[in-house]
Amino acid sequence: MAIAKDHCLSDDLELHHLKPGAEEPMIYNRPQGDCWVIYAPWMDGKDGSTLRSSRVILVSKKSGEILYDGSANDEG
Numbered sequence: 001m002a003i004a005k006d007h008c009l010s011d012d013l014e015l016h017h018l019k020p021g022a023e024e025p026m027i028y029n030r031p032q033g034d035c036w037v038i039y040a041p042w043m044d045g046k047d048g049s050t051l052r053s054s055r056v057i058l059v060s061k062k063s064g065e066i067l068y069d070g071s072a073n074d075e076g
Helices: 002-008
Strands: 035-040 055-060 066-071
Touching (some): 002 055
Antiparallel strands (some): 035 055
16 A cells, blocks of 8 residues: 555555455456555546546555556446
8 A cells, every 4th residue: 555655646545455355447458467456546636526437556466566557447
């Protein structure tokens, strides 16, 4: 979670990680490797005021590198 907060440049975020056994988001061309799946706000001031997909951040469990930051493809 700390890596994702640093990536978003905010300590004031409410982040949620995917619970073990939960269905993972359908990410096209998903990076390979074992990752933590974290749901985060978009940080563009439009959260809650527009219909759009969730933001997902994938963090490598091995290196701590951000492998993906984008759409969860769950809009609608």
